[in-house]
Amino acid sequence: MPKEKGPEWQHVICVSDDSDDKPDNLPTIQCIYCDRKFVGGALRIRGHLIGDKKIGLKKCSKVPDIVASKFLEIESKRQEDQKKKQQLVKVVQQHSVYRARQGVFGRPMAIAAAKTMPGHKWWMSFGAQTPELQKIAVRVLSQVTSAGSCERNWSTFDFIHTKKRNRLACKTVEKIVNVHCNLQLVTKIEDINYIDEYIDWSSDADSDDNVD
Numbered sequence: 385m386p387k388e389k390g391p392e393w394q395h396v397i398c399v400s401d402d403s404d405d406k407p408d409n410l411p412t413i414q415c416i417y418c419d420r421k422f423v424g425g426a427l428r429i430r431g432h433l434i435g436d437k438k439i440g441l442k443k444c445s446k447v448p449d450i451v452a453s454k455f456l457e458i459e460s461k462r463q464e465d466q467k468k469k470q471q472l473v474k475v476v477q478q479h480s481v482y483r484a485r486q487g488v489f490g491r492p493m494a495i496a497a498a499k500t501m502p503g504h505k506w507w508m509s510f511g512a513q514t515p516e517l518q519k520i521a522v523r524v525l526s527q528v529t530s531a532g533s534c535e536r537n538w539s540t541f542d543f544i545h546t547k548k549r550n551r552l553a554c555k556t557v558e559k560i561v562n563v564h565c566n567l568q569l570v571t572k573i574e575d576i577n578y579i580d581e582y583i584d585w586s587s588d589a590d591s592d593d594n595v596d
């Protein structure tokens with residue numbers, strides 16, 4: 385008998401627990417919908433409930449749609465998790481290639497360029513042999529290292545939360561700052577005479593009103 389039982393086991397009955405003579409110590413189980421008997425674990429039960437084309441396993445003919453769709457969802461999530469794990473392993477392997485300066489990373493050109501080029505541009509030029517690591521490196525290294533936007537934000541907060549007006553609740557301050565910033569934005573847009581481009585409904589040439 386398996387130690388941990390997942391949701392798959394609610395759809396089968398264990399026919400025999402005598403698993404000594406079975407491969408991998410798996411029990412014989414019976415589907416509660418079509419009464420079919422087979423040897424296996426959770427993976428095999430899922431295979432029976434939703435079918436598995438890779439190993440030529442047909443889907444149970446009597447399983448309710450709601451059960452099948454639930455297990456399809458579980459299976460696709462499992463495959464997605466597996467894909468993520470594989471990608472993570474790839475990134476770790478590629479990082480070791482980078483650290484050991486293998487391939488392009490060891491070329492004198494790449495080493496010389498690293499001293500003068502910005503990090504993200506260097507990775508775009510020389511990181512093609514490690515595509516997964518390149519993607520992460522470009523994303524991380526192209527972030528700006530500036531506190532400017534935070535400073536501007538604090539300055540607005542400082543303007544609203546003053547010595548004389550200091551009993552405001554956190555949410556109230558946030559709302560006032562939001563309104564204040566939006567008003568400033570509107571003023572800026574009005575100052576540069578910005579006009580939103582749009583086509584007037586009445587100027588439609590095909591309209592019946594315009595026919596003389």
Ligand SMILES: [Zn+2]
Binds near residue numbers: 418419432444447
């Ligand atoms: Zn079945």
